[in-house]
Amino acid sequence: MTVVALACENFDYDGAVFLHLLSCLWAPVEPWVTPIRFQGRNHVLKYLPTFLSVAFDAGVQYALVAIDNDGGARRHPEHEPQHRVEEQASDPDDGCAVCCVEHVIPSEWREPARRCCVAVPVQTLETWLLYLRGDPPLTPSPEQVYSRTKLKKMFFGPSMPPVATRREQALLMLQSPHALDRLRALRSFRHFEAQVAAWPRPDGT
Amino acid sequence: MLRTITLRNYKIFGVEQTIPLSPITVLVGPNNSGKSCLMSVGEFVKRGVANARSEVAPYPTLSRSLRRPAVGDGAMGLAWEGEDFAYSTVLEPSGDGLRRRAEVLRYGESVVFSDDPVRPAESAGPITSIALSHRLQRPFAGATIEPRLHDTALKSQVERAFQSMWGSRLVKLSIDRLREDSKTTTSPTLGMDGAGIGAVLSLWRGFDPDRSDQLDAVLRECLPEAKRALVSPADEAERLRIWIEQKDGQKFAPEELSDGVLFFLALAMHAIDAPPGALIFIEEPEQSIHPLRVRQIVDLFRRAVAARGCQFVLATHSATLLDEFRDEPEAIILLRRGPEGTLVTSIAREPRLMEALEEHHATPGELLINGFLNPPS
Structure with a gap:
């Protein structure tokens, strides 16, 4: 299996979800085993260059960076192809989260082939899961619920369950029939999928 | 609850203060x-x-x-x-x-x-x-x-x-008590300071294998080199000694184990032992424990909440522990001294702190380290 370095907000939950998605969309993968863990978006942005450099030195060929677009998402634009990375990244609080991550990816992960993809669910990973669960239509839509905490609670309930339960609940949603097709209705998922589709496959295809 | x-x-x-409680509340x-x-x-x-x-x-x-x-x-x-x-x-x-x-x-x-x-x-x-x-x-x-x-x-x-x-x-662990051999008794209990873990483990091994199996599973999950916790008669009469057996077969007695391993073991036993609906107060569960293990300890408490409706109140100075409650700001309770006694609020009731969390992507741990959770009285 191909080893992937995962930089995400919770390795045991978000990490497991994105590993599953990579396996579905690309090829079977396993995580790079490392004690490095992240806590929150600022933490990922601050330590991502170090993390990716360490992974590169360890011979890891692929990396996935996943952070939520949460927080002041009322101001955060969803990522647009025409975004200028430098401009967006100059304001880490209000800039596009995808651009902020792009800005700190070391060059060895871009060249000669890009092997690092950036996933930023809008607004959080639970937005995707709520969409799949098909709760009674939310007004506004889950993507327009801007509070990270509120989205987490909408999916998991008022108190956070153990991480194994969170992982099971999320994977259950993703294993439901046509889950990927349904997620393709969301722009932030399509952006993630497009990057994965562009990765060279381990078998050279 | x-x-x-x-x-x-x-x-x-x-002056009267009302402290809101969550399934796990952090002070x-x-x-x-x-x-x-x-x-x-x-x-x-x-x-x-x-x-x-x-x-x-x-x-x-x-x-x-x-x-x-x-x-x-x-x-x-x-x-x-x-x-x-x-x-x-x-x-x-x-x-x-x-x-x-x-x-x-x-x-x-x-x-x-x-x-x-x-x-x-x-x-x-x-x-x-x-x-x-x-x-x-x-x-x-x-x-x-x-x-x-x-x-x-x-x-x-x-x-x-x-x-x-x-x-x-009330759990307030003492490393000295954790290193002591336990007295044998007909109905052993986990002491607030960690006394008696050997006797309780002996009871579990003999009569409650589900709990000892849970403990071993937690040890293997969280302490990669550990295989299981064992108990045997100590040199002194009517005393029991706890051991940690590693995967390589080596066994270590309490005086040879690190403080962190003993604290972790005791907290895991308290989490597994907590009776349904019990309210467990724990002083600084992070003491001597590596930050990655602190997260696992919190997850153990979450399992006890989900499985048996237990409720925990944790007093902490750990940014790592606090960050585990990033998505439950109402569970983080801030205490400070005022002229007429302790004053209590939760992060969720402090608009500026919530703004920092929601608009500026701060985590509660960052706010703690930088002093924002200790406003002047």
Whole structure:
């Protein structure tokens, strides 16, 4: 299996979800085993260059960076192809989260082939899961619920369950029939999928 | 589960403060801000409220828990609320002790009993005038329920209102006690300081293999080199010694184990041992434990909440622990000293802190490290 370095907000939950998605969309993968863990978006942005450099030195060929677009998402634009990375990244609080991550990816992960993809669910990973669960239509839509905490609670309930339960609940949603097709209705998922589709496959295809 | 605890003139709490409780509540504040006082409430209720009889004051040591100088009317107020009930009591100085001045238990809008001479309107319900608590001494350990409490429904309501407090535990681990061999006893219990873990493990190994299996699974999951915890007779008669066996077959006695491993073992045992619905207060669960293991400890507590409806109150100075509650800001309770005692709020009630969390992507741990959770009084 191909080893992937995962930089995400919770390795045991978000990490497991994105590993599953990579396996579905690309090829079977396993995580790079490392004690490095992240806590929150600022933490990922601050330590991502170090993390990716360490992974590169360890011979890891692929990396996935996943952070939520949460927080002041009322101001955060969803990522647009025409975004200028430098401009967006100059304001880490209000800039596009995808651009902020792009800005700190070391060059060895871009060249000669890009092997690092950036996933930023809008607004959080639970937005995707709520969409799949098909709760009674939310007004506004889950993507327009801007509070990270509120989205987490909408999916998991008022108190956070153990991480194994969170992982099971999320994977259950993703294993439901046509889950990927349904997620393709969301722009932030399509952006993630497009990057994965562009990765060279381990078998050279 | 309890939803709130309210304190007035209790130790360094002065003006009445209501502490909202979550399934896992985290207390944050500088040293001497009142965290440990709040953590002691369960013990006080067990030892104090039950014994503060209405007419006599034979327990002068309890009076040390009364704030001096007291604020307001000088009486101590204790109250707690569950999903559908609210209990409150007022204790006032009497000689060198305390005596009960008032006591009310409500379920919803109905008064189950009321004994409150100051506010007789409270007595509009079915007054039984029972001095409740001393008739319910240790109701879960052999129950001395007096005949006047013959009404089954009432008894059930009273027990339910007291269940969390009666079943509460205060865990404040001591490395010295954890390294001691345990005394053998017919009914071993986990001590608040970690004493007795060998005896309890021996009990689990013999009669409760589910729990010992759970413990071994946790050890293997969180301590990569560990295989299981063992117990054997110690050199001294009637003592039991705990061991950690590694995957390579080596066994280590308490004096050879790191502080962190022993603390982790004891916390895991407390999490596994917590009875259904119990309220467990834990002082600084992070002590000597690596940050990655701290996250796993919190997850153990979450499992106890999900599996058995346990409730935890953790006092901490750990940014890592706090970050585990990033998505439950209402569970993070801030304590600070004011001129009239400890003041309490939650992050969720502080707009500037919520703005930092939601708009600027800060985590509670970052706010703690940088001093934002300790505003000047």
